[in-house]
Amino acid sequence: MSDQNSTATTPGDGDREIGVAVLGMGNVGTEVVRIIEDAAADLRARVGAPVRLRGVAVRDLSRPRKIDQALLTDDPVALVARDDVDIVVELMGGIDPARALIRAALENGKSVVTANKALLAEYTGELASAAADAKVDLYFEAAVAGAIPVIRPLMQSLAGDTVERVAGIVNGTTNFILSAMDETGADYADTLAEAGRLGYAEADPTADVEGFDAAAKAAILASIAFHTRVHAADVHREGISSVTSEDLAAAKKFDCTIKLLSICERVHAADGTESVSARVYPALIPLTHPLATVNGAFNAVVVEAENAGRLMFYGQGAGGAPTASAVLGDMVMAARNKVHGGRGPLESTYAALPIASIDDVQTRYYISMQVADRPGVLAQVAGEFAKREVSIAAVRQEGAQEDARLIVVTHRASDRAQSACVAALEDMDAVIKVSSVLRLEGTND
Numbered sequence: 001m002s003d004q005n006s007t008a009t010t011p012g013d014g015d016r017e018i019g020v021a022v023l024g025m026g027n028v029g030t031e032v033v034r035i036i037e038d039a040a041a042d043l044r045a046r047v048g049a050p051v052r053l054r055g056v057a058v059r060d061l062s063r064p065r066k067i068d069q070a071l072l073t074d075d076p077v078a079l080v081a082r083d084d085v086d087i088v089v090e091l092m093g094g095i096d097p098a099r100a101l102i103r104a105a106l107e108n109g110k111s112v113v114t115a116n117k118a119l120l121a122e123y124t125g126e127l128a129s130a131a132a133d134a135k136v137d138l139y140f141e142a143a144v145a146g147a148i149p150v151i152r153p154l155m156q157s158l159a160g161d162t163v164e165r166v167a168g169i170v171n172g173t174t175n176f177i178l179s180a181m182d183e184t185g186a187d188y189a190d191t192l193a194e195a196g197r198l199g200y201a202e203a204d205p206t207a208d209v210e211g212f213d214a215a216a217k218a219a220i221l222a223s224i225a226f227h228t229r230v231h232a233a234d235v236h237r238e239g240i241s242s243v244t245s246e247d248l249a250a251a252k253k254f255d256c257t258i259k260l261l262s263i264c265e266r267v268h269a270a271d272g273t274e275s276v277s278a279r280v281y282p283a284l285i286p287l288t289h290p291l292a293t294v295n296g297a298f299n300a301v302v303v304e305a306e307n308a309g310r311l312m313f314y315g316q317g318a319g320g321a322p323t324a325s326a327v328l329g330d331m332v333m334a335a336r337n338k339v340h341g342g343r344g345p346l347e348s349t350y351a352a353l354p355i356a357s358i359d360d361v362q363t364r365y366y367i368s369m370q371v372a373d374r375p376g377v378l379a380q381v382a383g384e385f386a387k388r389e390v391s392i393a394a395v396r397q398e399g400a401q402e403d404a405r406l407i408v409v410t411h412r413a414s415d416r417a418q419s420a421c422v423a424a425l426e427d428m429d430a431v432i433k434v435s436s437v438l439r440l441e442g443t444n445d
């Protein structure tokens, strides 16, 4: 099906072909290659020219794969440099050599499609500049929330609106674990092990469970939503490894569940200035919130914009075929631009808003503590909250004697005030241990 000897395509060719190089043939690359081959006639009609696979780069050439062996190479540098390649689809993952390969492709006038969130969270600026200089496309719809279209709606459909907030569940592994813990009452370690057995968690789950993956996606979303460059390091990050089955059970009693949320927010200060808050943490959300019903490996993103109001995007956030769908959408756009001229939008960072400190972010809190079972403890605890002007919305007392627990849900307070409050509680004789501090999101009070 490939034509290794076809010549380079140039704009305006009547008989032109669009040559595609795919870097990586793993979960996603395998599906991308399959669709390019199976849907060749449709792709040709949609692009306005045949789309030809020029080659597929892998690390291990000896592994059996469903592809014409002649298309495989372990030399991605040479593949990217070929004159008959118009579009490079990077699906290798990681920073190196993906970064250098994408740069080389862009600098040589090839458009690039990538799903590589780890790379984009650090280097979108560098890659977008290279794409702008070479007047080619850089698309990355698949980098956030797999099959779900969220990058293009933010970049294009909402280009005339002012986005106030993007909040979502963008990591399927952690959502699977928290949903399963909620459903079964099992603890974190057992549920993580089960997620590994079922293929929902990697052998090293750190990137998922400690929130690194969700933070990279938050950085990408915040950069686009607020026209401001946000890196992964700008994102406040907490993972789910300290969420307990007791927290999930307590959340239920407050008509809530717990989800790992990626939240990107435009923060308006009293003096009229604006900043960007990007943060990832497990949070209680009311069962009536649209994100509360997103279970298992599914993802969802809620966007709130000044004029559009609330929009919700929901679907499969990972997996070979769903992710390949988003990659192919980008590839078709890039191919059409090669055939008909024009370019898609690149990142815009004109607003350059400062990054808000987590200390200043206002949210509600759920604080669970083990306390001495004696009269007056509740009043003492309430006193510590009052001293720091953290207002209490609800209190539950559970258990007795050694197992006495106090759960406090607050009204909105700054992270700074809440942290001071927790430090004071930990110093109190009556408080044996502050066992959990989680945020409560998705309510208006």
Ligand code: NAP
Pocket (backbone or CB within 6 Å): 023, 024, 025, 026, 027, 028, 029, 057, 058, 059, 060, 061, 063, 074, 076, 090, 091, 092, 093, 094, 096, 097, 115, 116, 117, 118, 142, 143, 146, 317, 318, 319, 320, 323
């Ligand atoms: P994967 O299964 O690990 O596949 C990676 C592929 O890249 C393999 O074919 C590997 O070759 C090849 N590769 C790696 N390093 C290479 C090198 N130095 N030279 C040549 N080939 C190399 O990864 P994946 O799950 O498909 O993910 C690909 C990208 O999509 C990542 O950026 C990921 O974050 C992103 N993504 C994945 C999903 C998903 O559901 N999997 C969802 C959204 C985004 P071998 O086959 O020979 O090892």
